[in-house]
Amino acid sequence: MTPRRLGPRPIGPMRPPDWLVRAAGEISGVSVALIKSGVWRSARPTQLVAIERALRQWGQSMAALGAIAAIRFPDQPAVIDELGTVSYRELDRRCSRQAAALRAQYGIVAGSKVAVLCRNHRGFLEATLAASRLGADVLFVNTEFAPPQLELVLERHHPDLLIHDEEFAEAAGDLPAVIAWHDTEGANAAPSRTTLDDLAVSEAPEAPAPERPGHITILTSGTTGAPKAAPRAPTAWGLAGLTASTLNRIGLRAGEPMVICPPLFHGLGLLNSMLALFLGSPLVLARRYDAAAVLASVDKNRAGAIVAVPVMLQRMLDVGPAAIAEPDLRSLRAVISGASALGPALAERFIAQFGPVLCDAYGSSEIGIATIATSADLIAAPGTVGRPCLGSSVRILDDHDQPARTGVTGRIFAGGGLVFGGYSDGSSKTVVDGRMSTGDLGHLDTAGRLFVDGREDDMIVSGGENVYPVEVEDCLMSHPAVVEAVVVGVPDEEFGQRLVAYVVPAGEVTEDELVQHVRANLARYKAPRKIVLVDDLPRNATGKILRSKLTDRWRP
Secondary structure, eight states: OOOOOOOOOOOOOOOOOOHHHHHHHHHHHHHHHHHTTTTTTOOOOHHHHHHHHHHHOOOOSSSHHHHHHHHTTSSSSEETTTEEEEEEHHHHHHHHHHHHHHHHHHHHOOOOOOEEEOOOHHHEEEEEEEEHHHHHHEEETTTTTOHHHHHHHHHHHHOOOEEGGGGHHHTTTSSSSEEEEEOOOGGGTTTTOBBBBHHHTTOOOOOOSSSOOOOEEEEOOOTSSSSSEEEOOOOOHHHHHHHHHHHHHHHOTTTOOEESSOTTTTTTHHHHHHHHHHHHHEEESSSSHHHHHHHHHHHHOOOOOEOOHHHHHHHHTTTTTHHSSSOOOOTTTTTESSSSOOOOOHHHHHHHHHHHTEEEEEEEEEEEEEEEEHHHHHSSTTTTEEEEEEOEEEEEEEETBBBOOOTTOEEEESTTTOOOOOOSSSOOOOOEEEEEEEEEEEEEEEEEEEEEEGGGOOOOOETTEOOOOOHHHHHHSSSTEEEEEEEEEETTTTTTTEEEEEEEEOOOOOOOHHHHHHHSOOOOGOSSSSSEESSSOBBBSSOOOOOHHHHHHHHO
């Protein structure tokens, strides 16, 4: 009889959990990316002293980002817009003078509230950076709001000063105001109104360091109701994690121009403008979007990145292969999409035309950017929004706040240094274990990639079956004769709700063809009962489709 061995059993090599392996790979990749990107440039001792002073003076704020960029990249172009080019040194000097004048002439100090109502141009940055130098809280106002909405937002938030483009002069009312951009000159210009240019030559004494750093407030998109104000004070770790993941996965380089197309008042545009300041990259801006002009701008400025929302990507494709081939786009390393859903069909067409430069960033005004999908992710797993950024985490929870199994749809919760602390009215979103609800439903695959299956409040229950509109929309957009599609639920006496699809066609196609296409690829109950062909879809300023307007217009 073989004697029984006593003592502990031998233990084989332990496999670390997948999340740890992925995190280690990300951190390793980040180190390489920081070196390749040029972020780790050696700084002179005098620069290091100046950077330390800026951090002590303005803390973790936009003001510090702008000041440090001027120290590190003084002669590098900071903004390229319709007025020309301004360097980081000149931008910093102007903002310093503007801050002094805002304090002396308008009494703006730490805790004051400055509303910014500007399109994409240097004035938006100057207004934000100058107010931030004083510790003022900055409220970004949507330039697409109708006059009654503008009036409501300004009345609700009571800013001490409004900095606006001349086209929005009526919105100012009796508020103290400064003009950031002139549309008219001479006799037709707004009378007796101070401009940012006036403030930039002020001889007022320099403003002292603020008592506290200012906050920035972004208005939510308001697709499901009135926009709410989401104050933010991003942590250094949150910004560092986003920057590191962006450099690692996208391959951006310090100093390369970045063409930012979405409004700077929106989270996608704002966060990428902050990333550009950190990298010393020129921001290439235009007040209105034109797809052909964007491609020409990449050629002219040798831009390394474009930031755009999905509908803008579609407009780039719409200019046609011949027009796309005309500008030299070889400098383009990345096209960063975000703010609304990037359909798999659109991603596939874009990558086929422009190459593997496309990536998708998932987030919101409340959580910042939580995940990034590279072109490799979009090709390997169509429909994914990628993996969490360094320093961020994503969980899928069921109705009992327990983790859902891999592949099972649940509520998406995200955590990290970019998550906001609550709305300005005191309300917030659901938080579980330090992670905030995004309001979306989704699932994770075995590789840890996130998929968004739809909004919690968009789910359609038809005949007792749950239908996620995104799945049906993606199926419709995979048809070669469809450019865009959105699916909504409308009341139905027999089924509770029925599916209606609004489709923007790319060519000749019939309703029956599209219904059969869905039935051939999805369960029969997911096929729309009605398809409406339309010329375009209602959207907000950042390209999100306003589903409520479609359900409101529905007539049986």
